[in-house]
Amino acid sequence: MKPRFITFEGSEGCGKTTQISLLADWFKQRGQTVTCLREPGATPLGEAVRHLLKHDPAGHGMAAESELLLFTASRAELVRKVIQPALTAGRWIICDRFHDSTTVYQSIARGLDRLTVSVINDFALGGTVPTLTLFLDLPAAESRARMLRRPRPVGQTDRMENEPPEFYEKVTNGYRQLADSEPSRIKRIDADGDKRTVFEKILSEVKNAFHGQLD
Ligand SMILES: Nc1ncnc2c1ncn2[C@@H]1O[C@H](COP(=O)(O)OP(=O)(O)OP(=O)(O)O)[C@@H](O)[C@H]1O
Ligand SMILES: [Mg+2]
Incomplete structure (x- = not known):
């Protein structure tokens, strides 16, 4: 049986959280147990790291290397405390x-050495790799427009959302490159449609990837 592990990727505002909620409901309607997690976060250590990375003034202007290690520290904890036990118990993780x-x-957009990032990433994962990754591909300008329309707590700024437009172009192109390099795991979903249309495409990939494991 393939690990029931699905990840969502894509630029800020491309619709990940929206689609995860639709997919989780779909699993639950079929009587499946599903755990939805967000990165960074989802463990006490991970939530503290999330705050540092996104909102805490202590994180302002941090070095790209520190950012890499904080993200991967949060992930190492998440894998060992939450993801591995849930997968072993046969649960779905999104x-x-x-x-x-x-x-x-960290590597493609911020320019850290690709091989170093890959080694640190692998160390944090300890072999726990998603079976299916859904990359929601949306033009950077549309992503940004959706992000800015989204409701948010008053006065709260997010360090990752204040990058110049070129940064988001690099992110979108980086995801496209990565999807091309791992086509069997990473499925590129055209996210430039209404929520239901995008969801139908996602469902079709989920059914393909987990054929025979959905009942
Ligand atoms: N298909 C869609 N068409 C139009 N608007 C959408 C669509 N999907 C989501 N949105 C809206 O766009 C905004 C961003 O969506 P969402 O929060 O799901 O994106 P996200 O990828 O989770 O963003 P982030 O990476 O910043 O968490 C929300 O206000 C959401 O309601
Ligand atoms: Mg989100």
Whole structure:
């Protein structure tokens, strides 16, 4: 049996959280147990790291190397405390961002050495790799427009959302490159449609990847 482990990837605002919620409901309607996780976070250590990375003034201007190690520290904890035990118990795991985000943001977009990032990523994962990764591909400008329309707590800024437009172009192109390099795991989904249309494409990939494991 393939590990029941699905990750969602793509730029800010491309619809990951929206689609994860639809997919989780779909699994639950079929009587399946599903755990949805977000990266970084989902463990006490991970949530503290998330705050540092996204909102805490202590994180402002951090070095790209520190950012890489904080993301992967959160992931190492998540894999060992939550993901591995759940997969062993036969549960479905859906994760909002995972190791591909590190490859794309820290290596392709921020320019850290690709091989070093890959070694650190692998160390954090300890062999726990998703069976299916859904990359929601949306033009960077549309992603940004959706992101800015999204409701958010008053006065809260997010360090990762304040990058110049070129950064988001690099992210989108980075995901496309990565998807081309691992076509059997990473499925590129055209996310430029209404929520239901995008969801139908996702469902078709889930059914393909887990054929025979959905009942
Ligand atoms: N297919 C769609 N068409 C139009 N708007 C959408 C679509 N999917 C999601 N949205 C809206 O776009 C905004 C961003 O969606 P969502 O929060 O799901 O993206 P995300 O990928 O999780 O973003 P982030 O990486 O920042 O968490 C939300 O306001 C959501 O309601
Ligand atoms: Mg989200």
